Amino acid sequence: MNLRVPYFDLTAQTRTIRPELDVAIGRNLDRGSFCLGPDVVDFEQSFARYCDSAHAVGFNSGTSALHIALLLLNVGPGDEVITTPMSFVATCWAITYAGAKPVFVDVDDATCNLDPARIEAAITPRTKAVMPVHLYGQPFDLGAISEICARRNLALVEDAAQAHGATYAGRKVGSFGAVAGFSFYPGKNLGACGEAGALVTRDPALAARARALREHGSTVRYYHDEIGFNYRMEGIQGAVLGVKLKHLDAWTARRREIAARYTQLLTGTPLKLPRVVPRGEGVFHLYVVRHPRRDELKKFMEANGVGTALHYPLPIHLQKCYASLGYQAGDFPLAEAIGRDCLSLPIYPEMTDEQVDIAAGVISRFFQ
Structure with missing residues (x-):
């Protein structure tokens, strides 16, 4: 269909920065660092600073980042995670992959985000974490939800897949919870040329474990301390994201x-x-x-x-x-x-x- 106003046009963005992308991708090809590597490390450091956080860990998708976020908090079988029914389903995939049960709470009619007033009624002895979504790129009520989590001793995991750069009380989203997950799916505000994601945290121990879990549970090659995953970010995606983050x-x-x-x-x-x-x-x-x-x-x-x-x-x-x-x-x-x-x-x-x-x-x- 030939539309006067397309819903979305990725090629328009690519055209505006094509020379920069060509240089960055060419450098990555010359390096031959296609799984993780220096382009990913550079992007991780830049993105952590951008999010007002200490650590960012690159992943092959936002779904993987959220999955690992829950594992870092020892969420597993028998646990419950309170979340929203109004989101892309990957929010719940992460809970299910961790072996936990999603427990839904209705949303606020004005903002479409998880309604803080409904959370406490859903808490049970099995509740381990609350994972709201910054839906459509709009921050959820971080003040109210952070207070509930602190008072009830629950981990707060921010699904910030749609909210790169959004702020609450002047502070970037992703820096409030114990861990946050971002997606760099091509259609996102900060999108890769393919699939990619990141986990953000202020805790160096969580960041170190996340790096091991994304790479087969290994910190020394061919030695595996726990069951891990092949969730690595590609080097080319790190190069692309490093260019786009500047814009x-x-x-x-x-x-x-x-x-x-x-x-x-x-x-x-x-x-x-x-x-x-x-x-x-x-x-x-x-x-x-x-x-x-x-x-x-x-x-x-x-x-x-x-x-x-x-x-x-x-x-x-x-x-x-x-x-x-x-x-x-x-x-x-x-x-x-x-x-x-x-x-x-x-x-x-x-x-x-x-x-x-x-x-x-x-x-x-x-x-x-």
């Missing part, structure tokens, strides 16, 4: 400009527009609006040359893969309503103001 703040500023423009143009329409938690500053990985006629609006926009997407139409508790947990439709009505009504509008740094105006104009025509 991330400028890209984030542009995302915020686009989001502000959407909000200005769409205020007064029947759409429910994004809201950010107090004291938080989001990075607008997604700009998600809501309306009961979502499906009609989506078809109308695409028929008029504007791409859209759905994040996420079926909450995790209703996915067939988690039927064994016993949840039913109606258990988390706010998450379910968001799934029915949500629509992601185009947002990426290379969008022009004209394209934003076109998308907003199509929406206005739909409601007229």
